[in-house]
Amino acid sequence: MSSKKKITPRSEDYSQWYQDVIDVADLAENSPVRGCMVIKPYGMAIWENFRDILDRMIKETGHQNVYFPLFIPKSFLSKEASHVEGFAKECAIVTHYRLKAEGGKVVVDPEAKLAEELIVRPTSETIIHDAFARWISSWRDLPVLINQWANIVRWEMRTRPFLRTTEFLWQEGHTAHATFEDAEEEMNKMLKVYQVLAEDYLAMPVIPGRKSDAERFAGALHTTSIEAMMQDGKALQAGTSHNLGQNFSKAFEVQYADKEGKLQYVWMTSWGVSTRMIGGLIMCHSDDKGLVLPPKIAPIKVVIVPIWKDEAKRGEMLEHARNLARQLSHLGAVKVDERDYLTVGEKFYEWEKKGIPVRVEIGERELAKDEVVVVRRDNGEKTNLATTKLVTVIEKMLVDMQKALFEKALAFREANTHHIDDYTKFKKQMEEPLPGFVYAHWCGSAACEEQIKEETKATTRCIPFDLEKKPGHCLKCGKATDQRIIFAKAY
Amino acid sequence: MSSKKKITPRSEDYSQWYQDVIDVADLAENSPVRGCMVIKPYGMAIWENFRDILDRMIKETGHQNVYFPLFIPKSFLSKEASHVEGFAKECAIVTHYRLKAEGGKVVVDPEAKLAEELIVRPTSETIIHDAFARWISSWRDLPVLINQWANIVRWEMRTRPFLRTTEFLWQEGHTAHATFEDAEEEMNKMLKVYQVLAEDYLAMPVIPGRKSDAERFAGALHTTSIEAMMQDGKALQAGTSHNLGQNFSKAFEVQYADKEGKLQYVWMTSWGVSTRMIGGLIMCHSDDKGLVLPPKIAPIKVVIVPIWKDEAKRGEMLEHARNLARQLSHLGAVKVDERDYLTVGEKFYEWEKKGIPVRVEIGERELAKDEVVVVRRDNGEKTNLATTKLVTVIEKMLVDMQKALFEKALAFREANTHHIDDYTKFKKQMEEPLPGFVYAHWCGSAACEEQIKEETKATTRCIPFDLEKKPGHCLKCGKATDQRIIFAKAY
Numbered sequence: 001m002s003s004k005k006k007i008t009p010r011s012e013d014y015s016q017w018y019q020d021v022i023d024v025a026d027l028a029e030n031s032p033v034r035g036c037m038v039i040k041p042y043g044m045a046i047w048e049n050f051r052d053i054l055d056r057m058i059k060e061t062g063h064q065n066v067y068f069p070l071f072i073p074k075s076f077l078s079k080e081a082s083h084v085e086g087f088a089k090e091c092a093i094v095t096h097y098r099l100k101a102e103g104g105k106v107v108v109d110p111e112a113k114l115a116e117e118l119i120v121r122p123t124s125e126t127i128i129h130d131a132f133a134r135w136i137s138s139w140r141d142l143p144v145l146i147n148q149w150a151n152i153v154r155w156e157m158r159t160r161p162f163l164r165t166t167e168f169l170w171q172e173g174h175t176a177h178a179t180f181e182d183a184e185e186e187m188n189k190m191l192k193v194y195q196v197l198a199e200d201y202l203a204m205p206v207i208p209g210r211k212s213d214a215e216r217f218a219g220a221l222h223t224t225s226i227e228a229m230m231q232d233g234k235a236l237q238a239g240t241s242h243n244l245g246q247n248f249s250k251a252f253e254v255q256y257a258d259k260e261g262k263l264q265y266v267w268m269t270s271w272g273v274s275t276r277m278i279g280g281l282i283m284c285h286s287d288d289k290g291l292v293l294p295p296k297i298a299p300i301k302v303v304i305v306p307i308w309k310d311e312a313k314r315g316e317m318l319e320h321a322r323n324l325a326r327q328l329s330h331l332g333a334v335k336v337d338e339r340d341y342l343t344v345g346e347k348f349y350e351w352e353k354k355g356i357p358v359r360v361e362i363g364e365r366e367l368a369k370d371e372v373v374v375v376r377r378d379n380g381e382k383t384n385l386a387t388t389k390l391v392t393v394i395e396k397m398l399v400d401m402q403k404a405l406f407e408k409a410l411a412f413r414e415a416n417t418h419h420i421d422d423y424t425k426f427k428k429q430m431e432e433p434l435p436g437f438v439y440a441h442w443c444g445s446a447a448c449e450e451q452i453k454e455e456t457k458a459t460t461r462c463i464p465f466d467l468e469k470k471p472g473h474c475l476k477c478g479k480a481t482d483q484r485i486i487f488a489k490a491y
Numbered sequence: 492m493s494s495k496k497k498i499t500p501r502s503e504d505y506s507q508w509y510q511d512v513i514d515v516a517d518l519a520e521n522s523p524v525r526g527c528m529v530i531k532p533y534g535m536a537i538w539e540n541f542r543d544i545l546d547r548m549i550k551e552t553g554h555q556n557v558y559f560p561l562f563i564p565k566s567f568l569s570k571e572a573s574h575v576e577g578f579a580k581e582c583a584i585v586t587h588y589r590l591k592a593e594g595g596k597v598v599v600d601p602e603a604k605l606a607e608e609l610i611v612r613p614t615s616e617t618i619i620h621d622a623f624a625r626w627i628s629s630w631r632d633l634p635v636l637i638n639q640w641a642n643i644v645r646w647e648m649r650t651r652p653f654l655r656t657t658e659f660l661w662q663e664g665h666t667a668h669a670t671f672e673d674a675e676e677e678m679n680k681m682l683k684v685y686q687v688l689a690e691d692y693l694a695m696p697v698i699p700g701r702k703s704d705a706e707r708f709a710g711a712l713h714t715t716s717i718e719a720m721m722q723d724g725k726a727l728q729a730g731t732s733h734n735l736g737q738n739f740s741k742a743f744e745v746q747y748a749d750k751e752g753k754l755q756y757v758w759m760t761s762w763g764v765s766t767r768m769i770g771g772l773i774m775c776h777s778d779d780k781g782l783v784l785p786p787k788i789a790p791i792k793v794v795i796v797p798i799w800k801d802e803a804k805r806g807e808m809l810e811h812a813r814n815l816a817r818q819l820s821h822l823g824a825v826k827v828d829e830r831d832y833l834t835v836g837e838k839f840y841e842w843e844k845k846g847i848p849v850r851v852e853i854g855e856r857e858l859a860k861d862e863v864v865v866v867r868r869d870n871g872e873k874t875n876l877a878t879t880k881l882v883t884v885i886e887k888m889l890v891d892m893q894k895a896l897f898e899k900a901l902a903f904r905e906a907n908t909h910h911i912d913d914y915t916k917f918k919k920q921m922e923e924p925l926p927g928f929v930y931a932h933w934c935g936s937a938a939c940e941e942q943i944k945e946e947t948k949a950t951t952r953c954i955p956f957d958l959e960k961k962p963g964h965c966l967k968c969g970k971a972t973d974q975r976i977i978f979a980k981a982y
Contacts, residue, residue, distance in 0.1 A: 029625075031618070032567075033560045033609065038622055041555035041637065048556060064532035065539060069524040070561075070611075070642055070658050071583070074590070076523075078597045088590040092562070093599055094611065095586045097646040099565070099579040106569045108584055108608055117599055118524065120561075120585065120611070127522070131529055134520075140832065146532065151561055151642065155588040167561050341631065 007353075009288045014232040019161070021282055024353040025291040028161045035159035035166030039275070042354060045299035047169065047278055051149065053201055053297075054171065054273070057193050063145040063173060068127050070151070071118035076126040080251040083125065086218020090155040092120040092166075120153040125219065125244070125270055128174045129252040136176060136266060138257050143186070144176040152274070162279030163236075163491050170274030176254060176266040180245070183267035187243045190271040191224045194239035202277070203294035203405040204228050204284045205413055206238055207437075209462030212485065214446045217270075221245030227461045227486065229413040230283040233434035235461050235488035238280050241271035279491075285378070285405050291355030292378055294405050295398040301332040302394060303351045304360040307344050313364055314340075321362060324372070327391055331398060352377065357401055358394055378405060413437070423475050430456040430489065437461070438487045443474035452476055452487065461486040498844075500779045505723040510652070512773055515844040516782040519652045526650035526657030530766070533845060536790035538660065538769060542640065544692055544788075545662065545764070548684050554636040554664060559618050561642070562609035567617040571742040574616065577709020581646040583611040583657075611644040616710065616735070616761055619665045620743040627667060627757060629748050634677070635667040643765070653770030654727075654982050661765035667745060667757040671736070674758035678734045681762040682715045685730035693768070694785035694896040695719050695775045696904055697729055698928075700953030703976065705937045708761075712736030718952045718977065720904040721774040724925035726952050726979035729771050732762035770982075776869070776896050782846030783869050785896050786889040792823040793885060794842045795851040798835050804855055805831075812853060815863070818882055822889060843868065848892055849885055869896060904928070914966050921947040921980065928952070929978045934965035943967055943978065952977040 005024055008016040022028055027043030039047060055065075071094060078084045098112030121127070132144060149171045159165050173190060177183045191208055198206045206226035216223035220242040228236045249255070249265040258264050285292040295301055306321040308314050318338055325334045335356075337347050351359055361373040372390055374383045378401055385393055416436030420426045429438055435458070442448060442460065452475065453459050462485070469482040496515055499507040513519055518534030530538060546556075562585060569575045589603035612618070623635060640662045650656050664681060668674045682699055689697045697717035707714035711733040719727045740746070740756040749755050776783040786792055797812040799805050809829055816825045826847075828838050842850055852864040863881055865874045869892055876884055907927030911917045920929055926949070933939060933951065943966065944950050953976070960973040 029622075031560045032564060032621060033562045033618075036560035036562065038560070039558040041557055044556045044558055047558075065535045066532055067530040067535055067538075067660065069522045069527035069529070070644065071524045071527065073523060074597060077590075084590075084597060088592075088597055091588070091590060092585045092609070093587040093590065094583045095599065096584040097582070099568075099575075099582060099584065099610075101579075106565060106575055106579055108586065118583070119590075127524070130523060131520075153561065169558065 007288055007290060010231060015160075017288070018283060021286045021291055022161050025355060027278075027282070027291070030161070033166070035156055037161045037165050039169075042299065043278070046281075046293070046297060047275060049297050049299060050197075050201075050278065051171075054193075054197055055149070057197065058147050058171065058173065061189060061193060063147045063175075066146045066148050067150070068124050068131070068148060070121055072121050072124070072127050074117045074119055076130060077119055079126060080219045080248055083219035083248075087122045087154075091122050092153045092155060094118040094120065121150070122152060122154045123270075123272075124148070124150070124172055125174065125248055126252070129248045129254055129268070132174075132176050132249075132254045132266070132268075133252050136254055136256050139178055139259055142176060142178045142256060142266065143182060145173075145186075146175070147171055147173045160279070162275050162282065164276070168275045170272050172272040173270060175269045176249070177268070178256065178258070178264070178266070180243075180267050183243050183245070183269050186269045187224060187241045187271065190269070191226065191239070191241040194226050194241070194271075194273055197273070198226055198228065198238055198277070198280075199406065201294070201296045202281050202284070203296075203402055203409065204238070204280060205406060205410040207462065207464050207486065209464040209467070209486070211240075211462055212444075212446075212449055212460040214449055215460060217242045217244075219244060219247050220270075221247065225462050227488075228280050228284065229409075229416060229437060229488075230280070230491070231412065232283075233416050233432070233436040233489075235437065235486075235490040236276075236280045236283070237461070237490065238277050239271070239273040242269060244268040244270060284409055286355065290353030292405070293355040293357060295357045295402050298355065298357050299333060300335045300354075300356050301398060302328055302334045302358045302360060303337055303356045304334065304362070305337045305344065305347050305351070307361065307363040309364065313367075317362065317364075317367060320367060324360065324362075324387070324390060328394060331395065358397055360390070360394075376401060378408075421472055421475060426458075426475055426487070427456050430458050435489050439467075439484050440475040440487055441470075441472035441481050442483060442485045443477055443479040443481045444483060445474075445477070448474055448476035457489050458487040459490050461488050461490065498779055498781060501722060506651075508779070509774060512777045512782055513652050516846060518769075518773070518782070521652070524657075526647055528652045528656050530660075533790065534769070537772070537784070537788060538766060540788050540790060541688075541692075541769065542662075545684075545688055546640070548688065549638050549662070549664065552680060552684060554638045554666075557637045557639050558641070559615050559622070559639060561612055563612050563615070563618050565608045565610055567621060568610055570617060571710045571739050574710035574739075578613045578645075582613050583644045583646060585609040585611065612641070613643060613645045614761075614763075615639070615641070615663055616665065616739055617743070620739045620745055620759070623665075623667050623740075623745045623757070623759075624743050627745055627747050630669055630750055633667060633669045633747060633757065634673060636664075636677075637666070638662055638664040651770070653766050653773065655767070659766045661763050663761060663763040666760045667740070668759070669747065669749070669755070669757065671734075671758050674734050674736070674760050678715060678732045678760045678762065681760070682717065682730070682732040685717050685732065685762075685764055688764070689717055689719065689729055689768070689771075690897065692785070692787045693772050693775070694787075694893055694900065695729070695771060696897060696901040698953060698955050698977065700955040700958070700977070702731075702953055703935075703937075703940055703951040705940055706951060708733045708735075710735060710738050711761075712738065716953050718979075719771055719775065720900075720907060720928060720979075721771070721982070722903065723774075724907050724923070724927040724980075726928065726977075726981040727767075727771045727774070728952070728981065729768050730762070730764040733760060735759040735761060775900055777846065781844030783896070784846040784848060786848040786893050789846065789848050790824060791826045791845075791847050792889060793819055793825045793849045793851060794828055794847045795825065795853065796828045796835065796838050796842070798852065798854045800855065804858075808853065808855075808858060811858060815851065815853075815878070815881060819885060822886065849888055851881070851885075867892060869899075912963055912966060917949075917966055917978070918947050921949050926980050930958075930975050931966040931978055932961075932963035932972050933974060933976045934968055934970040934972045935974060936965075936968070939965055939967035948980050949978040950981050952979050952981065
């Protein structure tokens with residue numbers, strides 16, 4: 001299955017480069033179902049690492065996992081007015097429940113038509129809030145803090161593996177609280193969890209902030225997000241956390257009796273990250289040689305490639321390699337490449353394409369001298385060292401590489417971040433090959449935001465939480481304002 | 492959310508008892524979507540334990556996880572003739588991809604009709620084998636050993652939580668091999684994994700064996716299963732493993748070049764267990780007081796209930812309880828019940844209903860004497876002991892309870908297993924309140940099997956692998972045969 005396919009350089013065609021990296025690293029492939037991908041074993045192993053890390057963090061912050069039905073009755077989607085507008089356009093609709101044979105073909109049985117159509121979940125607020133109405137009656141029942149790992153379907157017109165697919169995998173947190181402040185705290189707490197996940201594990205620096213009204217979740221009071229910069233200077237929204245206010249609790253009649261016995265509507269949040277973040281991970285670090293993975297998320301941390309010319313040395317060489325693998329096993333998965341039907345070059349090339357953080361090479365000469373050659377994936381650095389030093393050197397190398405990838409991505413973002421308040425300059429910046437992030441004053445009106453988007457394809461990303469207010473004038477209409485926001489072209 | 496609901500005794504109405512146990516233990520509830528359940532936090536925690544144990548075993552046997560699309564093109568389902576017959580009858584069909592607003596209502600947009608309908612997967616052989624045709628070209632690519640954890644939809648008419656739901660969660664393994672023997676070995680290996688899972692973790696004795704032709708998977712060469720006996724003497728098919736032969740590889744053109752360069756069709760297997768096994772777990776061990784969980788699968792192994800009358804003692808009591816919890820933490824999750832709005836009776840009752848294996852009670856008298864009271868869930872045994880002995884006593888108690896539950900279930904199965912070769916006696920046995928398993932001679936004809944089913948509601952379960960051949964006469968037609976099979980009423 002190993003592909004000989006060449007990788008298009010980033011400088012030539014970034015979009016094709018992304019697809020090539022996915023192909024050569026064998027992460028995923030298109031399926032015969034429009035817009036749906038097959039996640040292959042290596043891509044799935046990365047997603048599983050990601051999921052396990054995040055699942056632990058979600059549980060440590062007091063949430064419990066649940067599972068709700070895949071199908072949502074059509075009437076549920078309509079209960080919250082702005083929610084249905086946001087989601088009804090792009091969904092898979094189940095209308096029948098039986099096929100039958102007819103003239104040697106299989107056809108939909110017209111008699112098996114559902115009385116009410118079912119929507120394949122584009123998100124689960126409605127069906128979960130319907131349950132909250134049953135589960136919650138007193139202040140003692142609050143907060144309700146739940147999460148589910150699920151597959152989601154949104155009928156996307158243009159799809160790309162991981163970044164935007166008709167079906168994707170995600171987690172969705174849903175919580176109910178007694179007060180606005182509690183919901184606000186929860187929203188912020190979970191956005192922070194996403195930031196830690198992105199920065200500390202994926203080595204992907206992100207900017208947490210608040211979305212504009214036009215960009216908020218359909219039905220939310222307000223939406224926060226983490227925004228990352230990809231290597232083509234475009235933004236990727238990597239995770240969102242919403243304060244839903246009482247919009248859904250009023251639509252679904254989710255009330256609790258407070259300590260005085262008075263009925264109150266609950267305050268809700270929801271928050272999610274998806275397989276899209278794997279797309280961000282790929283785009284953030286990989287290079288023209290293929291995938292680059294931060295050690296903490298890599299399914300295989302170290303690959304050991306024993307090299308023998310003399311077939312009589314094979315046994316000794318493999319024994320030695322397996323022994324080293326055992327010494328490194330506390331670091332996570334370590335693989336010994338024992339295949340004998342590939343050349344050494346093919347093996348090196350394959351592990352490079354797959355982004356294994358560290359490669360250990362042992363030839364007959366190294367074996368004789370009790371040495372090894374260690375190669376770091378991100379910078380290609382080659383080190384000869386005594387075998388006795390292998391464990392400590394690799395331990396440090398994995399830590400260094402994790403840090404270096406983050407710092408490199410951060411430096412790239414900083415180099416491609418601009419502060420512009422002149423619209424002509426702004427338009428020019430957005431035409432650059434690396435448009436980057438632009439901090440600019442914005443009056444807050446949806447009209448200005450929309451016009452900027454039409455004229456430059458740049459959208460508002462978020463108002464960073466730590467951004468100081470500063471007097472200035474709206475980029476578009478020139479009105480005085482002290483509010484700035486990040487503009488960028490986005491995935 | 493704690494329910495005051497009484498549990499119907501098993502002797503009165505077994506089916507209602509099952510539903511009551513699920514309700515009082517707060518495992519799951521019905522959803523507004525026909526036949527679909529909501530898996531609540533405690534039920535989900537059990538499923539997650541189950542999944543983690545099995546996932547580890549699946550990976551240890553060399554399989555890798557993947558994820559394939561939820562939707563299957565209608566034409567795929569039709570490619571393998573007997574497969575479509577088995578699955579086309581009961582599926583959810585997506586016909587449209589957009590809703591629109593019309594006269595204040597949300598309706599299906601007739602213009603958004605799919606050219607080819609999509610089926611929500613009732614199982615994934617077809618879409619996975621379509622990929623195998625792309626992935627496999629040489630003998631070097633074999634075996635392909637993959638697994639996926641997924642949600643599945645089958646339009647069931649009569650549903651019951653966990654046992655049979657329209658949507659359910661499962662894992663499905665799919666493999667491709669060079670020879671029939673390799674596929675056969677794989678099928679047997681994975682059935683053995685299921686047996687270990689059922690017996691060693693769920694404490695549920697099972698009989699592994701081969702299915703009759705009538706009961707085999709649609710499209711398989713042959714099907715093996717593990718069969719468990721529930722407390723009402725009915726059988727539960729708890730897991731299946733199929734040798735698909737070359738039926739699907741011929742339908743999907745999955746071929747490999749052998750070492751001589753000759754094209755050969757691959758031999759395939761598939762195997763799966765689902766949330767149904769959780770239904771079996773509940774039915775196998777629980778009693779009229781509620782859920783009983785084997786320690787190895789219990790999300791909470793031990794609950795500590797500190798009891799204070801004197802409010803001044805509260806701090807000291809909680810401190811003591813938390814300290815004991817820390818000493819027990821190597822055993823898995825240990826919970827301290829610190830709630831002060833429930834009576835002690837309510838607390839005991841709740842943990843009993845939820846099937847926590849061991850309850851530790853500490854009152855003021857125990858605290859003064861440095862003692863604790865330990866109560867084992869399955870037999871209600873109460874032991875007073877010195878606090879210093881707590882850890883060793885509980886360690887042993889969890890092991891003992893795991894073993895006792897298995898032995899009790901095994902003894903029950905043995906007491907309700909019969910060897911009958913007289914059809915009149917057989918019919919009478921099947922009318923008993925506890926019909927049990929009946930070993931009987933069977934000629935192998937589908938006609939006899941079908942007539943027995945019609946007349947007694949008993950179906951063939953499996954031909955146990957270790958069952959010796961013995962001369963006799965078919966239960967139904969009287970023909971001489973040395974083949975026996977298990978008959979039982981089944982879920």
